[in-house]
Amino acid sequence: MKGDSLQQAERECRRIALSHYENFLVASVLMPGRLKQPFYNVYAFCRTADDLADGSATPQQALRSLEQCQASLDATFAGRPPAGIFTALAATIEQFQLEKQPFDDLLDAFRQDQRKRRYETVDELLDYCRRSANPVGRIVLQLAAVDADREALDRSDQICTGLQLANFWQDVARDHAIGRIYLPQSELRASGISEDMVSEMVQQQSTPPVMKTVIEALCVRTQTYFDRGEPLCDHVPKWLGRNLRLFVGGGRATLAAIRAIDFDVLRVRPRVSKATQAGLILRSLVGR
Known part of the structure; x- marks a missing residue:
């Protein structure tokens, strides 16, 4: 039984x-x-x-x-x-x-x-990612029987955090619709953007230059997480390395899609094209 x-x-x-x-x-x-x-x-x-x-x-x-x-x-x-x-x-x-x-x-x-529907600082947001994203990478390392030292765990965390952040910058309008703002409040205030202004931008489906500048800076910072995490791909079993490259490539493709619409994420949700997705999978399958 x-x-x-x-x-x-x-x-x-x-x-x-x-x-x-x-x-x-x-x-x-x-x-x-x-x-x-x-x-x-x-x-x-x-x-x-x-x-x-x-x-x-x-x-x-x-x-x-x-x-x-x-x-x-x-x-x-x-x-x-x-x-x-x-x-x-x-x-x-x-x-x-x-x-x-x-x-x-x-x-x-x-x-x-x-x-919690708002995050005051980047550090608060990273603490959330530590629990919402990074555990998945750590579980996968255990399934793969990777002898994960401190450096390997940190690189895995970098990749997972980068993926979570890229998703946040892609989905600013969607998250706002369910009452959540993951954009750090301190960064918005430093650019003169209030929460009421964010709501107005979402309602008008338009991203003014000042908000584009905030999104661009966050995307640039997010890119560094993929850069720091990617070396892990060469220190794990080949199949896992291919998977990790697929995720890193997908995260970078999301950031590229945001750049391609000039960071106008409140007007249109940036998407990674089917052709790009297929290319990422193909490159992973052939080990490139």
């Missing part, structure tokens, strides 16, 4: 994973076969928690659902996984001796999204 329940849980994890088209799922094509199911098991947890955070009717309901998810995670690491995806996650935790902290950090970031 236990084997049957595990197989059923793994099928559910595959269903959740393969029903979402995201960069991490594209990257799974480059993974060794033995790692695909464990990857799906971890992804299903991340996706489910993310959906609880962003798909709930109210922040209060989201917090209650995330607390239940935390309780299920705690039980899973204690050897008492609830039925469903946590049964599959428990098998992966045991097989790879995964650490609990990255999973806790992710849930903590999801809870923070319900309580």
